[in-house]
Every structure is written in structure tokens, then in C-alpha cells.
Amino acid sequence: MLIIHLLFHLQDGHFVPNLTIGAPVIESLRKHTNAYLDCHLMVTNPMDYVAQMAKAGASGFTFHVEVAQDNWQQLVEKIKSTGMRPGVALKPGTPVEQVYPLVEGTTPVEMVLVMTVEPGFGGQKFMPDMMDKVRALRQKYPTLDIQVDGGLGPSTIDTAAAAGANCIVAGSSVFGAPEPGDVISLLRTSVEKAQPTT
Incomplete structure (x- = not known):
């Protein structure tokens, strides 16, 4: 399944060094769209943010x-x-095995986000060795939604899609493009082509 939605990074200045948007931005956007608002919380205490993100209208909460x-x-x-x-993210230095219990739990997460850069700053270079984690997850959990975030664009999308990622986060490659719509279309097409036929 290909998922297209708006992703927001929320950073607390502790888990990662800088601060970003919070629940008020989500709340403001929710008034104008029915889109899936996916929130990736790069924070030390995610439990503290659940109620406020839900109240603001977030659709997804990835910790x-x-x-x-x-x-x-x-x-x-x-x-x-x-x-x-619910979704769970892991930094580049975190072994993929650490998320297995969360996917297999009694109340499991519904998505795993593999960071393909160090979290906290946009515009970083894609780490292709992170695709080993994506491949391991796809092999172990064929129907799991697997998201990748960091350095995704026209030159890296085929690698991520072929590894099994079906949820793509793209920032700089889209917003820095002369024609953002063309980049979005290219990313979408690559992921759709890589999806197994049923």
C-alpha cells in the first residue's frame, strides 16, 4: 500500500538539539484539510505529547x-x-531488532520509520546502508507499512522503494525543486512500481 500524507517533525530541543513546530500548527492545519497528518515526534518523553497531538487533530503519532x-x-x-x-522510529545507529517487539506486541505499532539520516536537521545525505533495515523489516513483516525519512529524492527513491519502503518522507528534494509536483509524481511512481502485485 502506498501512503501519501503530510508529515510533521516535532522536536523538543533535547532528543535532538533544535526546536520545531508543535500542536498549534497541527491544529491550525486541521481546520483546512482532511489530509492524513502524520507526526514524527523526536522528543524525549513522547507520552507527554499524546493528548495534545490528538486534540490538535493529528492522524498518526510516531515516537x-x-x-x-x-x-x-x-x-x-x-x-x-x-x-x-501509532508508529515507531529508529535512528541510524539503532539495531532494527529493537523494533521487532513493538511490531509483534499485543497492541502493535502499525508503521516503522527507518531514519535514513541522523534526526534533527533537513538536507542531509541519504544513508544507503539503512536499506538493510528496510529489507529485514519487509522480509519479516510483508504487510507492514515501512517509512523512510532523510535524503529521499529522485536519485535515491528507487533504492528505498526496491528495499521495501512504501511510505516516503521527502522535504528538501520537493520544496527545493523548481517543479515540486514533478518530484512528488516521480517518488509516487517509483514506490508504486516497486509494490508487489496481489
């Missing part, structure tokens, strides 16, 4: 496995109880 080792099951249950879709 980092590195900060949720002790309470991930409770966190996922809380996210789902608000009607948001």
Missing part, C-alpha cells in the same frame, strides 16, 4: 524506540485510544 524502551506498550495503547495511528 522513537530509543526513548520508549520501558513504556512502549502503554504508549501505543494510549496513542490508539485517541484514534491516532
Whole structure:
């Protein structure tokens, strides 16, 4: 399944060094769109943000496995109880095996986000070796939504799609393009072509 939606990075200045948008921006946008508002929280205490993101109108809530080792099951249950879709992200240095329990849990996450750059700053170079994680996830969980974020654009999309990613986050390559729509179309086509036929 190909998923196209708006992704927002929320950073607390602690898990990653800089600060970004928060719930008020999500709330403002929700008034003008029915789009899927996917929120990737690069924060130290994701539990603290669940209620406010749900109230603001977020559709998806992706937290980092590195900060949720002790309470991930409770966190996922809380996210789902608000009607948001739970996802888990992992940084480049985190072994992919750390997310397996979250995919296989009694109340599982519904998406895994493989960071293909170090989180916190846009415009970084795509790390192709992260595709080993994507391939491992796709082989182990054929129907799982697998998102990749960082350095995705026309020159890297085929690599990510072929590895099994079906949710693509693209920032600089889209917003920096003379014709953003053309880039979005190219990314979409690459992912659609790589999807298994059923």
C-alpha cells in the first residue's frame, strides 16, 4: 500500500538539539484539510505529547524506540485510544531488532520509520546502508507499512522503494525543486512500481 500524507517533525530541543513546530500548527492545519497528518515526534518523553497531538487533530503519532524502551506498550495503547495511528522510529545507529517487539506486541505499532539520516536537521545525505533495515523489516513483516525519512529524492527513491519502503518522507528534494509536483509524481511512481502485485 502506498501512503501519501503530510508529515510533521516535532522536536523538543533535547532528543535532538533544535526546536520545531508543535500542536498549534497541527491544529491550525486541521481546520483546512482532511489530509492524513502524520507526526514524527523526536522528543524525549513522547507520552507527554499524546493528548495534545490528538486534540490538535493529528492522524498518526510516531515516537522513537530509543526513548520508549520501558513504556512502549502503554504508549501505543494510549496513542490508539485517541484514534491516532501509532508508529515507531529508529535512528541510524539503532539495531532494527529493537523494533521487532513493538511490531509483534499485543497492541502493535502499525508503521516503522527507518531514519535514513541522523534526526534533527533537513538536507542531509541519504544513508544507503539503512536499506538493510528496510529489507529485514519487509522480509519479516510483508504487510507492514515501512517509512523512510532523510535524503529521499529522485536519485535515491528507487533504492528505498526496491528495499521495501512504501511510505516516503521527502522535504528538501520537493520544496527545493523548481517543479515540486514533478518530484512528488516521480517518488509516487517509483514506490508504486516497486509494490508487489496481489
